[in-house]
Amino acid sequence: MLRKLALGLIIVVGGxxxxxxxxxxxxxxxxxxxxxxxxTLVAGQGAIETLQRFDQQGWLPMPKLAARLWLKFxxxxxxxxxxxxxxxxxxxxxxxxxxxSRGEEVQFDISLIEGQTYPQWLATLSAHPRLKNDxxxxxxxxxKSLLTGWQQYSTTPLTHLEGLLLADTYHFTNxxxxxxxxxxxxxxxxxxxxxxxxxxxxxxxxEAPVDVLTMxxxxxxxxxxxxxxxxxxxxxxxxxxxxMRLQTDPTVIYGLGDRFDGNLTRQHLREDTPYNTYVHxxxxxxxxAMIGRVAIDAALQPALTSELYFVAxxxxxxxxxxxxxxxxxxxxxxxxxxxxxxx
Numbered sequence: 001m002l003r004k005l006a007l008g009l010i011i012v013v014g015g016x017x018x019x020x021x022x023x024x025x026x027x028x029x030x031x032x033x034x035x036x037x038x039x040t041l042v043a044g045q046g047a048i049e050t051l052q053r054f055d056q057q058g059w060l061p062m063p064k065l066a067a068r069l070w071l072k073f074x075x076x077x078x079x080x081x082x083x084x085x086x087x088x089x090x091x092x093x094x095x096x097x098x099x100x101s102r103g104e105e106v107q108f109d110i111s112l113i114e115g116q117t118y119p120q121w122l123a124t125l126s127a128h129p130r131l132k133n134d135x136x137x138x139x140x141x142x143x144k145s146l147l148t149g150w151q152q153y154s155t156t157p158l159t160h161l162e163g164l165l166l167a168d169t170y171h172f173t174n175x176x177x178x179x180x181x182x183x184x185x186x187x188x189x190x191x192x193x194x195x196x197x198x199x200x201x202x203x204x205x206x207e208a209p210v211d212v213l214t215m216x217x218x219x220x221x222x223x224x225x226x227x228x229x230x231x232x233x234x235x236x237x238x239x240x241x242x243x244m245r246l247q248t249d250p251t252v253i254y255g256l257g258d259r260f261d262g263n264l265t266r267q268h269l270r271e272d273t274p275y276n277t278y279v280h281x282x283x284x285x286x287x288x289a290m291i292g293r294v295a296i297d298a299a300l301q302p303a304l305t306s307e308l309y310f311v312a313x314x315x316x317x318x319x320x321x322x323x324x325x326x327x328x329x330x331x332x333x334x335x336x337x338x339x340x341x342x343x
Contacts, residue, residue, distance in 0.1 A: 029061035030090035040174065041100055043082040047071055050080060050100070060093070067093060076101075084174035105173040112185060114167040114292040115220050118160060121290060125178040134177045142179050146186050153190075154210035156285045162254075163213040163287020165189055189213075192293060200300050205240040210286065216295035217287035221250035226294055228318060233302035235310055235320065244308070246277035254288035311335060 031054070041050065051071060055064050070093060078101035085099055086106035108130040112121050126133050135142075147158045158164070165185035172181065197209045206212050215236060219229050239246055252268055253260050255275030260268075269276070275284040309327035310318040313334050321327040 028092060030092055031059045031087070031096060032061055033059060033087055033089040033091060036086060036088045038084055038106060039087050039096075040084045041080060041082050045080075045082070047075070047080060047097070050097075054093075054096075062093075070094075107171045107173065109169050109171045110181065111169045112165070112167050112181075112290065114290055114295065115224075116167075116290050118162050118165075118290070121165070121182075125181060128178070130174050130176075131172070131178045131181070132175045134179050138177075138179045142182060146182070149186070150190075150210065153194075153208055154286070155208045156210075158210070158286055160286060161186075162289055163217040163291055164210075165290060166192060167290045167292040193296060196296060196300050204300065204302075205237060211283055212296060212299045213287045213291060214283045214285075215299040216291045217289045218246070218248055218250060218284075219298050220291045220295040221289050222248060223316075223318065225317060229295055229298035230301060230303040231305060231307070231320060232310065232318070233298045234305040235307050237302045238305070238308055240282065242308070243281060245279075245281050246283070248277050251275045251277045251284050251288055255284075 045053075048068075048071070051060070051064070051067050054060050055067070060067055074094075075097060078097075080097065080100035081103035083103060083105035085104070087096060087099075091099075108128075110124065110128050110131070112124065122135060122139070125131060126135060143161060146161060146164065150158055150164050161182075165182060166189035168185070168188065170181050170184060193209050193212065197212065200206075200212075206215070215233065218236065219232050222232050223229060236246055236248075249264055252271075252273075252275065253264060255273030256268060256271070269278045272279050274280070275288065277284060305320075306322050307320045309321040309324065309330075311321075311327065311330045311334055313319055319330040319334055321330055
């Protein structure tokens, strides 16, 4: 009798050990993922439902019963958190649930470009599939709030967000409201600008921090070459100090708004808008484009130069001149005598 009991016990223990060994082998198998996949865990979804979704996707490498046993006896029981996650193979069931319990959501990004306008940024934000587009409902109130926050740094009334939001690449989790990106861009700009403003060189022709952004936005529109930005800043600073009009086309174009069709005429240059720097001396009443850190640095650290003029060469660079005579000669060489788009 005892021998039979012992034999039975050995069989039971052996079977249990074999079962445990089989389960352990199953648990160590990677999920059936041939390539990285995104997985969105919705709020309120529990561990059992998550296993069911894995099974529906065909990801479970073991029978569903074995997965349920793992969940009951081997899983730590840490709550899993809603969000969108990146599952990158090889990934075991334990790895996947650890990722979900840590809440380490995948990060998406959006690049908001220098030189563009606020409406262009809105279009970029609205088109991003991973952002929650809440701008239609919140945009008007958000703009008012952001402008109010910026007004303390300007001597003129602010009516547009151009130049007040930092051009950069912003990272975010799935379904972040687009309005949050605009708030972050505004906060990032204030942080960077005010830090630089506090360390500015004496004697620059800026009355308030936003004046720096206005100058930087003009620089941003005048050249795409980083090597020229400080030099162009130097030209504009020289003109301001000598009470000369800036006479920069991008400000005229901005003042025309939707009326500008791509052809800047002599009549446009004479039109009296607040942004026409051929008509009005000094800086325009606010920035004319979105800007990045490099243009701000150039506005605050202009090149020391005696130059007062520059003209586009036609290859993206500019010819700089000290005198009007030199400038007129450069205009004839690079503008008036250009044929077929070549200097």
